[in-house]
Amino acid sequence: AQKITQTQPGMFVQEKEAVTLDCTYDTSDQSYGLFWYKQPSSGEMIFLIYQGSYDEQNATEGRYSLNFQKARKSANLVISASQLGDSAMYFCAMRVDDMRFGAGTRLTVKP
Amino acid sequence: DGGITQSPKYLFRKEGQNVTLSCEQNLNHDAMYWYRQDPGQGLRLIYYSQIVNDFQKGDIAEGYSVSREKKESFPLTVTSAQKNPTAFYLCASSIATGSFNQPQHFGDGTRLSIL
Numbered sequence: 043a044q045k046i047t048q049t050q051p052g053m054f055v056q057e058k059e060a061v062t063l064d065c066t067y068d069t070s071d072q073s074y075g076l077f078w079y080k081q082p083s084s085g086e087m088i089f090l091i092y093q094g095s096y097d098e099q100n101a102t103e104g105r106y107s108l109n110f111q112k113a114r115k116s117a118n119l120v121i122s123a124s125q126l127g128d129s130a131m132y133f134c135a136m137r138v139d140d141m142r143f144g145a146g147t148r149l150t151v152k153p
Numbered sequence: 154d155g156g157i158t159q160s161p162k163y164l165f166r167k168e169g170q171n172v173t174l175s176c177e178q179n180l181n182h183d184a185m186y187w188y189r190q191d192p193g194q195g196l197r198l199i200y201y202s203q204i205v206n207d208f209q210k211g212d213i214a215e216g217y218s219v220s221r222e223k224k225e226s227f228p229l230t231v232t233s234a235q236k237n238p239t240a241f242y243l244c245a246s247s248i249a250t251g252s253f254n255q256p257q258h259f260g261d262g263t264r265l266s267i268l
Contacts, residue, residue: 075253086262094253137257140201
C-alpha cells in the first residue's frame with residue numbers, strides 16, 4: 043500500500059526567505075513518481091514539480107526544488123525567496139498507478 | 154486552450170436529491186479521476202477511469218456513481234445515498250494510469266452544499 047505523510051499542518055516564513063515543506067512516503071514499488079501541488083484559496087490544484095524514483099538528480103523548477111532522499115523515503119519541497127503569492131496549501135503526492143495525496147501543509151508568507 | 158472544465162462552480166443539493174457534476178477535458182488524456190476534499194484535508198479518490206466504458210472504485214465510492222461514455226467526459230453523480238455530500242470536488246486527468254511519471258491535471262473544482 044502507498045502512504046504519503048506531511049507532518050507540518052502549518053508553516054510560516056518571512057518574505058524573501060527559503061522554506062522547506064516535509065514529505066515522507068512509503069511504498070514497496072520500485073517505480074514511482076513524486077509530485078508537489080499548490081492549492082491557493084480559490085481551490086485549483088497547480089502542479090509544481092516532479093521527481094522520478096530513478097532520478098539521481100534533485101528536480102528543480104524555478105524557485106522550487108525537490109530534496110529527494112530515497113533511502114529515507116523523503117521528498118521535501120524547498121521554496122527559495124518566498125513571495126506573498128506563495129501563501130497556499132501544498133500537497134505532496136505519489137503515483138504508482140493512481141495518485142495518493144498527503145494531508146497538506148498550509149504555508150503563510152509574512153511581509 | 155487545453156484543459157479541464159468542471160461545472161457548475163457551486164451546487165446546492167436538497168435532501169433526497171441526486172446531483173451530477175460535470176467534468177470535460179480536451180487534453181486527449183486516457184485517464185480521468187474524481188476526488189473529494191473536505192475542509193483542511195487532503196484529496197480522497199472517489200472513482201477513476203482508464204478507458205472509455207470502464208471505471209473503478211476508489212477509496213470512498215459509496216454514495217457516488219460515474220459514467221465514461223466519451224473519452225472527454227467523466228460526470229460524477231452524487232446520489233441521495235451519500236449522507237454527507239458537502240465538500241469540494243475535483244476532477245483530474247492524466248495521460249494514462251500506470252504512467253507513474255505523468256502528473257495529473259486538475260479542473261477548478263465544484264463546491265457542493267446541502268440546502
